Amino acid sequence: MPGGLVQGEPLMVATLWWVASLFGGSTEAIGHVLAWYPVLSALVSAVLLYALALRVTNDRRVGLASVLFLAFIPGHAFRTSLGFADHHAFDYPWLGLTTLALVVLLTADVDRDSLRTPGRWFAAGGLGLGLAGQVLAWEAGPLLILPVGIALTGKTILDVAADRSSLRTNAPVLAGTTLGAILAWGVHAIAGWQTTLVASTPALLTVGILAVSLTAAVVRQMGGTTRQLAGIDVGLGIVGFLVLRFGLPAQWATVQGRLDTLFRSDAIAETYGLFNADSFGFLLLFGFTLVLSLPAMGWGVQQAREGSLGWLVASSYAWFLFGLATIQVRFVGELATFAALFTGVAFVWVASWIDLARPLSTDGGRDVVDVIVPETRTLGALVVLFLLFGGFGMLQVPVKTSQVVIEDGTYEAASAIETNAAERELEYNQNYVLSRWGQNRMYNYFVNGEAESYAYARSNYPQFLSSQSPAGVYDRHSGRVGYVATTDGPDLPAETMYGRMHNAMGSRNGEVSGLGHFQPVYASESGSHKAFALVPGATVRGTAAANTTVTLTTDVSVSGTSFEYERQTTANATGAFAVTVANPGTYTVTIRDGETREVDVSQAAVYDGQNVTVG
Numbered sequence: 038m039p040g041g042l043v044q045g046e047p048l049m050v051a052t053l054w055w056v057a058s059l060f061g062g063s064t065e066a067i068g069h070v071l072a073w074y075p076v077l078s079a080l081v082s083a084v085l086l087y088a089l090a091l092r093v094t095n096d097r098r099v100g101l102a103s104v105l106f107l108a109f110i111p112g113h114a115f116r117t118s119l120g121f122a123d124h125h126a127f128d129y130p131w132l133g134l135t136t137l138a139l140v141v142l143l144t145a146d147v148d149r150d151s152l153r154t155p156g157r158w159f160a161a162g163g164l165g166l167g168l169a170g171q172v173l174a175w176e177a178g179p180l181l182i183l184p185v186g187i188a189l190t191g192k193t194i195l196d197v198a199a200d201r202s203s204l205r206t207n208a209p210v211l212a213g214t215t216l217g218a219i220l221a222w223g224v225h226a227i228a229g230w231q232t233t234l235v236a237s238t239p240a241l242l243t244v245g246i247l248a249v250s251l252t253a254a255v256v257r258q259m260g261g262t263t264r265q266l267a268g269i270d271v272g273l274g275i276v277g278f279l280v281l282r283f284g285l286p287a288q289w290a291t292v293q294g295r296l297d298t299l300f301r302s303d304a305i306a307e308t309y310g311l312f313n314a315d316s317f318g319f320l321l322l323f324g325f326t327l328v329l330s331l332p333a334m335g336w337g338v339q340q341a342r343e344g345s346l347g348w349l350v351a352s353s354y355a356w357f358l359f360g361l362a363t364i365q366v367r368f369v370g371e372l373a374t375f376a377a378l379f380t381g382v383a384f385v386w387v388a389s390w391i392d393l394a395r396p397l398s399t400d401g402g403r404d405v406v407d408v409i410v411p412e413t414r415t416l417g418a419l420v421v422l423f424l425l426f427g428g429f430g431m432l433q434v435p436v437k438t439s440q441v442v443i444e445d446g447t448y449e450a451a452s453a454i455e456t457n458a459a460e461r462e463l464e465y466n467q468n469y470v471l472s473r474w475g476q477n478r479m480y481n482y483f484v485n486g487e488a489e490s491y492a493y494a495r496s497n498y499p500q501f502l503s504s505q506s507p508a509g510v511y512d513r514h515s516g517r518v519g520y521v522a523t524t525d526g527p528d529l530p531a532e533t534m535y536g537r538m539h540n541a542m543g544s545r546n547g548e549v550s551g552l553g554h555f556q557p558v559y560a561s562e563s564g565s566h567k568a569f570a571l572v573p574g575a576t577v578r579g580t581a582a583a584n585t586t587v588t589l590t591t592d593v594s595v596s597g598t599s600f601e602y603e604r605q606t607t608a609n610a611t612g613a614f615a616v617t618v619a620n621p622g623t624y625t626v627t628i629r630d631g632e633t634r635e636v637d638v639s640q641a642a643v644y645d646g647q648n649v650t651v652g
Contacts, residue, residue: 039489047230048173049127072119075126079117082374083107085133090378092140093347096385096398096406103381105423110377111433112322112369118438124175125370131174132181132371135167136354139185142209143192143346161209165216168239172221173230179238180361181371185214188353189246190270193253194263195344203253207246214243234291248273307367318366321437323373324430326380333379333386334359351378384426393418443479446566447524451483453559453596454520454568458484461644463519470568471498471514472522480522493517502527502535510534511554515571521555525565539567542595543619545603553604553617556643557595564598573646574617575638580651581608581628591622591638619643626651 042050053070060066083104090100107113117126141160168185172178189210196203218240225236249270256266282289311318319327334355341349355375361368388394393415398406411419424431451470458468465487470480474495482488497514501521504510523539530536531549542560543552559568581587585608593602606616608628618624621640627633628651636651 041489043229044232044235045176046124046127046174047228048170049124049175052127071122075117075121075123076119078126078129079108079113082117082129082133085130085137086374086377089133089137089140089351089374090381091405092137092144093351093378094382094398095404097408098385098394098406099378099381099397101381101408102384102423103377106326106380106384106427106430107373107377109427109430109434110323110326110373111430111437112318112366113373113377114434115437115441116370118441121441125367127174128171128178128181129370129374131167131170131178133374134163135171135182135185136350136374138163138167138213139188139210140347140350142213143188143206143350157209158212161213162216164210164213165218165220165239168214168217168242169220169224172235172238173224176231176235179235181358182238182242184350184354184357186242186245187357188350190249191341191349191353192346193249193270194266195341195346195349197253197257197261197266198263199344200257202257203250207250211243211246211250214239214246218243232291234288245277308365310364311362311366311369313366318369320429321433322366322369323376324427324433325425326376326427326430329383329426330355330376330379333383334375336382337379351375355379380426384423388419388422391422393422443476444566446561446563447476447479447522448483449561450522450559450566450568451480454480454522454570455484457558457570458519466517466519468519469493469517470520470522471501471518473498473524476522480520484520502533503529504534505530505532507534507537507550507552507554511571515554518571520558520568520570522566522568524567538569542567542593542600542602543569544601545605551602551604553619556619557593560596560598562596562598572619572643574619575621575642575646576615576617576648577624577626577636577638578613578615578648578650579626579628579634579636580612581614583608583610583612585612585629587614587616588627589616589618589624590627591618591620591624593620593622 038047038050053067053074056074057067057070060070086107087100087104090103091097094100113129115121116123117129138160142157142164145157145160168182171181175181189207192207193203196206218237221231221236221239224230225233230236252269252273253266256262256269281292309318311322334352337348337352337355341352355372355378358368358372358375362372382397385394386397389396393411395406410416454468454470465485468485469487470477470484471494472480474491477491477494477498478488501510501514502523521538523535525539527535531540531546537543537546537549537552538555538557540546541549541551542557543555545551553574554572555569556572557567558570559566561567577589579587587606587608589604591602592599602618602620602622604616604618606614608614618638621638621643624636624638625633626636634651636649638649641647642649
C-alpha cells in the first residue's frame, strides 16, 4: 500500500481489496464494493445496536426503537448511504462489536464456574477482535477504544463499593484486551500497518486496566473507600501523563500532532464542532434525537452509579463520543449508535408515561420484555409519538444525503474529460483534473484512477481561479495539470481566470482578452458545470497593416452548445502578427476594416502547438 494508507486506514483498504478480488477485482467490481459496503455496515451496525440494547435493558421494545432512530439520524444515514465510501462506515461495526462484547463480559455472572463457560471467553475474543480492528481500521481508532478504559475504571470503583474482586471479575476483559494487543501489534510488526504508537494502544489499554484493577484490589484489601480509590486513580493518571510528556518525547510529539489535528478548525466541514453556530450540526445532523437522548444519557449515568455495569459501558461511550463530536462533527456517526440507544430508552419511557406502553425495563430483571402488537388506535398514537421524536431527522436524511451526492453536471463533466483524455491517450499527470478540492478525488478517480489525495487541488485551485495572468497560470500548471473543472458560485471579476473561462468560455469579453491555452470540452445545459483542457494551442501567424488590430473569430460547439470564440492581437511595426488559439475551426481573420481572410486550424495543430499561416 502507499505510505499514507499504511498509517491511515490499512485494514479498511485491505478488506475492501480482498472482497473486490473475490468478485474478480475489475474496476466495475471495485466500484460496486465501494458503493455497497457502507449500506452493509449500516445493517451490521443495526444488528449490533439491537443486541446491545437488549443486553443492557432486557427490553426488545428499546432495541427496535433504537434501530429505528438510528436509521433516521442524518449524520449516520448519509455516512452509510449508497456510494459514500468513507472510512467512518467501516469503523461502526468494530465500535458496535467492542461495546457489545464488553457489556456481555461485565454483565455476565462473576462466580468461578461462569469463568469456565465458553460463552464468556467467546465474548473476550470478540472484544480483542474489536479492539484490534478499531485501531487497524483508522489512525484515530485509539480514541474510540478509550471508553473501554473509562468504563473499567468506573467498574473498579463499583467493585470496591460492592466488596468484590476487580482482578477476578476483570480477568475475561483483560484476556480480551490482551488478545487485541497481540493482534494489533502482530499485524503492525508483520505488515507495518499503523504507527508504533497507534498499534500499541491496545497494549497500553491492557496495562491501564490491570493497573486500576490492582489498585482497586489493594484499596479493597486495606479497607479503603471509593473516594480514596478515585483519588488514587486520578493520581496515577497524572503520573502517566507526566511520564509520557517528559519521559517519552518522541511519543509525546506524535500525541501532540494528533491532538493538533483533533482540535484544528478549517474550511473542512467535518472539523466544525457539533454546536458551531455556523453549521447547527446538533440539529441538522441529529434532528431532535440528540436533544431527547441527553436526559436519558444523564439517567444512564445515575443507573451506572447505582451499580448497573451495562449502563456504565453505554454511558462511558455515549458521553465520551459526545465530547469528541462537540470538538469535531466527524465523530457524529460514532455517537449516533449510542444516541439512538438512549433515544430508544426515552421513547419507551415517554410511551409508558402516557399509557401507550408497558413500563420501561432495565437490567434489574432477568425476563426479557417482548414486543406486543397494540391495538390500532394505540399503534397510531405510537407512530405519532415516533414522528414527534424522529420526524425532523427523517426530513433531514434526504437533505444531508443530497449534499454529498455528486450532481449530474459534475459526473457528466468527469465523463467528458475521461473521453477526451482517452482519445488523446494521455497518461498521468497529463490527465490530472484540477477542481474544487471537495470534488477533486471524484474527478481523478474517473479520469486517471489517481484519487488518493486532494492536496494539490486544495492548495492551487483558489489561486488558479482568481489569477489575472493567463500566461503565468498556464506556464505554472502545464505538464502537471491536464484539465480544469469549474462550477457556478465564485463571484470573481471578468479579468480573473474564472471570469475568462467559466463566464466567457475562453473568448474575448469586452476589453478582457481571451484564452489561447484552455479549450472547453464540456458545458452543462444550464452552464453551471464546465470543463477545460490545457492545450499548447495553435499559433496563427500572418501580416497586416502595421500596428493594426487583428481579430480572429470562429464558431465553437461544446456539448451541443454553440458560441463565438474570439481572439484579438495587434500587428507589430512591420505588420507581422501572431496569436494563439485554443479551439480548432475555420477562423475569420479581420486584418483591417472591411478586409477579412479565412484560415483552417485543425485539432492536431491545437494539441501539438503548431504554427498556422494566414494565406
